[in-house]
Amino acid sequence: MNQIKRYFLELSYKGTPYHGWQIQNNAFTVQECLESALCTYFRKEVPIMGSGRTDTGVHATMQVCHFDWEGELERVKFIRAINGILPKEISINSIREVKPDAHARFDAVKRSYFYRIILQKNPFLEEMAWLSYFSPDISKMNLAAEALLRHEDFECFSKVHTEVNHFRCKIFSAGWEQKDGELLFHITANRFLRGMVRAIVGTLVEIGLGKRSPEAMDEIILSKDRSKAGKSAPAQGLFLSRIIYPEQIYLD
Template identity: 80%
Template sequence: MNQTKRYFLELSYKGTPFHGWQKQNNALTVQECLESALSTYFRSEISIMGSGRTDTGVHASMQVCHFDWEQEIDQFRFMKAINGILPKEIAIHKIREVKKDAHARFDADERSYFYRIIFRKDPFLEDLAWLSYFQPDVSKMNQAIEALLVQEDFECFSKVNTEVNHFRCNIFSAHWEQNDNELVFHITANRFLRGMVRAIVGTLMEIGLGKRSPEDMEKIILAKDRTKAGKSAPAKGLFLSRIKYPELIYLD
């Protein structure tokens, strides 16, 4: 009798055609497509658990999920077949066996996102970046970031009516990177609230464009009120980019 094994999948996806990660009724999602492909390959119903949700139109250059299967998996055959079944917007990059109690969501130590803003129209980035015709003051935005690194309660950047027990997050790093006609925001934390990164980017852009001062960031955070922060940046510029796990969970 075979014992159940647990596997982590690393994947990426272009979020444009999907209504986010999490499976829901009457809407196409990444989770639904992936579970359907895995169930087709294994000829058995497969359920997956992701490291976290992404909203409608948000992308992932790295997402992780886990599933259980009773047998050893031939990695080469599996990778070739599953990527052939999946739609072109989703790609599996790696499969690794992990300890039976390893959990894609709860065992993650760090999560990273980046957000891309471009300043001239680019047909190749139409669905992958926020087009802004106004150049913000990056130094002011980086100055405002300092408040993010010393605070822990980010209710002001969370979507309302979200099912969480608390709004505390530890932000380990955050910075803007300028490359020619592109500006990229990088942020890493132990966890993120729903809509948090897009709300932070939107608020920082208002600071960079002179609509608020860098000193306002601390006041916004301490207010714990979503209406005090800026408008959310468009979903299409956001990418889940890295999830870090302790090495001890892997068996291979």
């Protein structure tokens, strides 16, 4: 009998056609699509566990999930076959064997997102960015973003009625850059709350447009009140971009 082994899959996807990552009733999701492809390849159901959720319309340049399988896999053949089954919006980038108790969600130590804003119409980025006809002040937004590193309770940026035990997150870095006519917001933390990054971006853009002062960011966070923060930025500009795990969980 073959030994059951655990594998980490790294994948990318364009989230536009999907109702987020996680399987749900009466909605087509990335997880459902990937599990269906694995079932076709292995000829049996193979459940997967992702590193975390992404909402409807949100993309991922790097998402990670794990699954168990009895025995070795021919990696190159497997990736080529699964990518041939999957739709064009989803691609498998790599597969690695990990320790049997490694967990794609609970073992992640850092997660990164970026958010893209474009300042002029671009048909090639229509579903991949937030189009803004007004150019916010990056210096003000970066000044306000510094407040994120001073706090750990971000209830004010969380979706209401979400099932979490606490709202604490450790943010390691957060800031904006302007590049080739785009504004890019990068943020890295140990965990994120549902809707958190989009709420942060929406609030920072309001500050950048002069609707609030950069100093207001501390007050918003301390309020722990979602209604005090800005409107959520549109989903299409958000990308899950990197997930970091301890090297010792990998077996290859």
